[in-house]
C-alpha cells in the first residue's frame with residue numbers, strides 16, 4: 001500500500017517495474033518498497049477481530065463431541081476457537097490458541113510434553129484432575145492450572161466425577177512462528193502420581209509463605225501449578241474492600257510464580273479481575289493479545305469502539321493495541337473476568353506498551 005509521506009514507500013506501478021518484480025520473484029526475492037508499508041506498520045495492526053464466543057452456543061457443540069470421538073482417537077478432545085479475522089491460522093487472537101476440552105467421568109487423555117506452555121481454566125464439572133510432572137491436582141470449577149513448557153502432563157475425570165469442560169490456552173502458535181516447537185509422548189501413556197494430591201498447592205500456596213532452606217525453586221515457571229477458585233475469589237473480594245484498584249481494570253490480580261512474583265510462565269500470563277457492582281472502567285490499550293473468560297456475573301466490554309455483551313462462561317478476545325473498557329451489568333453483584341495473554345512474552349522482548357485514552361479526547365497518555 002502506497003503512502004504519501006516522506007520516509008514511506010510510494011512507488012507507482014509501471015509495466016517496466018512489473019516486469020522487474022517478476023524477474024526478482026524468479027530469484028526468490030522482492031523489492032522491499034512493494035511491501036514496506038505493510039510490514040512496518042506505524043502501530044500494531046492486528047488482523048484478529050474482537051469476538052465473543054457464547055457459551056450457550058458452544059456448550060451443546062462441545063458436548064456433542066463426547067459421542068463423536070474418543071479421547072484416545074482424538075489425542076485431545078477439544079473444540080478450538082478460531083478468530084474470524086484469522087481463518088486457517090488456528091488462532092483465537094494474535095498467536096494465542098484456545099479451546100474447550102471435554103471429558104466424561106472415567107475418561108483420560110494420555111501424557112505428553114511440548115515446548116509450548118499451556119494453561120487451563122475449569123469452566124464446569126467436578127472431579128477432574130491434571131498430573132504435571134508426577135504432581136496430581138484435583139480440579140473444580142474456576143480453578144486455574146498450568147502445564148509449563150517441557151513438563152509431562154495428562155488429564156482425566158475420576159469415575160465418580162461429572163463431565164468436565166475446561167478451557168485450554170497455549171502459546172503453541174507463537175512457538176511455531178518461532179520454529180521452536182517439540183512434542184513427545186510419555187513412554188507409559190499415563191503418569192504415575194508419586195506425591196500427595198495437591199502437594200504443590202500445600203507447599204507453595206501458603207499466604208506469603210514459601211519453604212525455607214533447601215527447597216528453593218529454580219525452574220522458569222511457577223511451582224504452584226494450581227490456583228483454586230475459592231481462595232482466588234476471596235482474595236479479590238478482600239482486595240476490593242482495601243483498594244479502589246485500577247481505573248482501567250478494576251480489582252485486578254495477576255496469578256504469579258510465588259518464587260519470583262512474576263508471571264506463572266515465561267510466555268503466557270493470567271489474571272483475574274473483579275468489577276464491583278455498577279463499575280465501569282476507563283479505556284486503555286496495550287500490546288499483547290488477551291483472551292477473557294467470564295468467571296462470574298454479566299456485563300459488556302467496548303472493544304475498538306464496539307460493544308460486546310457477555311455473561312458467565314462466555315469467552316471474548318481483545319486484540320493487541322485495541323482500546324477496551326469493561327462494565328459490570330449489575331448494580332448489586334460483582335462480575336469476575338479470568339484472562340490469559342502473551343503479555344509476559346511482550347515484556348520479555350521489551351515490546352510492551354500501554355496507553356490510556358485521554359479524558360478530553362485529545363493527546364493520549366503513555367502509562368509505561
Ligand code: GTQ
Pocket residue numbers: 076078098099101114118147168170
Ligand atoms: O493438553 O497440552 O487444547 O497440547 C491443544 C493442544 C491442549 C494439551 C490443547 C495441547 C493441549
